[in-house]
Amino acid sequence: MQAVATERGGEAASARSAARFVGRAECKVDAKGRVSVPADFRRALGEGEPLYAFASLTDPVIECGGADLVGLLLSVVSNLDVYDEDRWAMEEAITEETQRLAFDDNGRIVLPPSLREHAVIEGQASFAGRGQRFVLAAPSFLADRRSLARAAAARHRDTLKARTLPSVVEGRRG
Template structure:
């Protein structure tokens, strides 16, 4: 029993440290199936991926069960009796779906999600650290261009934050 708890604790620690990074092309087939990239599958325990329709972007946020935990934690700071908190929790818990990976690493997307997010044909996966997203390839390409423009605008600030003196100050604080 104690050994089993140690394994779970070790797996939890690995998941907390897990980072979904990179960009991968995908394709949603006529049956609504899409293959999860191998690098992402390795970070999904139990052959299940949790999927949540992003609040404002036409993408699915996806990841391990901690995706649901992190989404709920994002509203946990609101007053427990605040109606908006209840509504957000409802949206998160009712809107999150656990999708099983088949033997080929594919998931089947529900038809309503595919239609709502325009997930037919070319798609793309993008790492977002503690989770990843799936969206129409054209949309993610546009977002990538906007991200590069933002990085260019903030280049000097980002460079300054990487200076050894700034890094040392963060470690001491």
């Protein structure tokens, strides 16, 4: 019985960690590239912690998170063979291009021009939680993604409903 309680406690901790960055916010980007990071996201990072940012390899977004962001990104390519040229290239891109961004006294960061250009951010930026990380993007891009997500959910409605039945959820806890 004790092992089950510990295991469930681990699941709860894992779920809390996965839900570290949730929600959406839109903020103004000034002429110098400064943008206010939502207070909930700053709290999730931790007091005095810097923000790490990386131009996504797959989408016109900026991947953001705490000190564990680089490890999270590298874990994505860790399944490739250690001598695979693509793995090396992606590891190099991740480790060389991730930038540490400091907060000012007002909770703002300065987005470097290269990151703003990658994400096509002009005037407004949207923050969107992604669990262990969050993304920063043009509001129109995230609006399009939200539409795609809702359409996918509609296509899989019955499966999603079935997976949330109490008996199914309890069965997963085992």
